[in-house]
Amino acid sequence: MSDLSRTTAPKIIAIANQKGGVGKTTTSINLAAGLAELGCRVLLVDLDPQGNASTGIGIEPDQREVTTYDILAGEANLYDAVQETGISNLMAIPANTDLSSADIELISNEKRSFLLYDALRQPSVDAFALDYIIIDCPPSLNLLTINAMVAADSVIVPLQSEFYALEGLSQLMLTIREVRQTANPDLRIEGVVLTMFDRRNNLSTQVEQDARENLKDLVFKTMIPRNVRLSEAPSYAMSIMEYDPNSRGANAYRELAAELIQRQA
Ligand code: ADP
Numbered sequence: 001m002s003d004l005s006r007t008t009a010p011k012i013i014a015i016a017n018q019k020g021g022v023g024k025t026t027t028s029i030n031l032a033a034g035l036a037e038l039g040c041r042v043l044l045v046d047l048d049p050q051g052n053a054s055t056g057i058g059i060e061p062d063q064r065e066v067t068t069y070d071i072l073a074g075e076a077n078l079y080d081a082v083q084e085t086g087i088s089n090l091m092a093i094p095a096n097t098d099l100s101s102a103d104i105e106l107i108s109n110e111k112r113s114f115l116l117y118d119a120l121r122q123p124s125v126d127a128f129a130l131d132y133i134i135i136d137c138p139p140s141l142n143l144l145t146i147n148a149m150v151a152a153d154s155v156i157v158p159l160q161s162e163f164y165a166l167e168g169l170s171q172l173m174l175t176i177r178e179v180r181q182t183a184n185p186d187l188r189i190e191g192v193v194l195t196m197f198d199r200r201n202n203l204s205t206q207v208e209q210d211a212r213e214n215l216k217d218l219v220f221k222t223m224i225p226r227n228v229r230l231s232e233a234p235s236y237a238m239s240i241m242e243y244d245p246n247s248r249g250a251n252a253y254r255e256l257a258a259e260l261i262q263r264q265a
C-alpha cells in the first residue's frame with residue numbers, strides 16, 4: 001500500500017449523456033488528467049465498447065489484456081485490470097469491443113446492475129490510494145451506464161453547446177431518478193458542464209442562458225471552449241495536459257478540476 005494514512009473511499013463520478021459526440025470521453029480523459037495534475041490520485045474507467053478513452057490515454061488495443069468487460073463478467077480482479085498511464089497519479093482500466101456484448105450477456109445475471117459497484121469496492125482497490133474514479137460512459141442509457149450510475153457517488157453531464165442540447169436531458173434525469181429509487185438512493189448530479197462552447201456563437205450563449213436558467217447551480221461555472229487542440233490530442237494518445245498544456249482547452253479542464261474539488265470542500 002502506498003499510503004496507509006488514506007482512509008476515505010475514492011469519490012466515484014460517472015460522465016454520462018446518452019447523446020454521442022457531446023464530449024464525454026474528452027471530459028473523462030482531461031478532467032482525470034487535470035485532477036491528477038492537481039495531485040489527486042485518479043482511476044479512469046473506460047466503460048464504452050468503442051474504447052476511445054483507452055486510446056486517448058495511450059493504451060493501444062494490444063495492451064488491453066484485462067478490460068472492464070473482464071471485471072464486470074467477474075473474470076478478473078480489479079487489481080489486475082488497472083494500468084499505469086503516461087501521467088503520474090493517473091491510472092486506467094481499458095475497454096475494447098468485448099464490452100459490446102456485455103449488455104446482453106449480463107442481463108440474466110441477478111446482480112447485473114451492481115457488477116461495477118462490486119468491482120470498484122473490492123478490497124484491492126485500497127492499494128491504489130485513489131481520490132477519484134472517473135467513469136467514461138457509452139452513448140446510451142443501457143445496462144453499462146446503469147452500472148456506472150449504481151456504482152457512482154455522482155454524475156457529471158457534458159452538454160454540447162448547440163441547438164437541442166437540453167432536449168435529451170429529461171430522459172437522462174429520469175434514468176438518474178430511477179437509479180435513485182431502486183439501487184443507489186444517494187446518487188447526486190455533480191453538475192452539468194457546457195462543452196464546445198463558442199463565445200462568438202449566439203447559439204452557444206443561448207444554450208448557456210437556458211441551461212443556467214433551468215438548472216441553476218448545477219451548471220459548472222467553468223465552460224469548455226471549442227478548441228481544436230482538444231480534438232487533436234487523442235490522435236497523439238495524449239491528454240490535453242501533455243499535448244498542449246498552455247492551450248485554452250487545457251486551462252479549461254484544469255479549471256473544471258479545481259471547481260470540482262472546491263465543490264467537495
Ligand atoms: P462523446 O464521448 O460524448 O461521444 P467525445 O468526447 O468523443 O464525445 O467528443 C466528440 C468529438 O468532438 C471528438 O472528435 C472530440 O475530439 C471533439 N471534441 C470534444 N470536445 C471538444 C472541444 N471542447 N473542442 C473541440 N473538439 C472537441
Ligand code: MG
Nearest residue numbers: 024025048052
Ligand atoms: Mg465517448
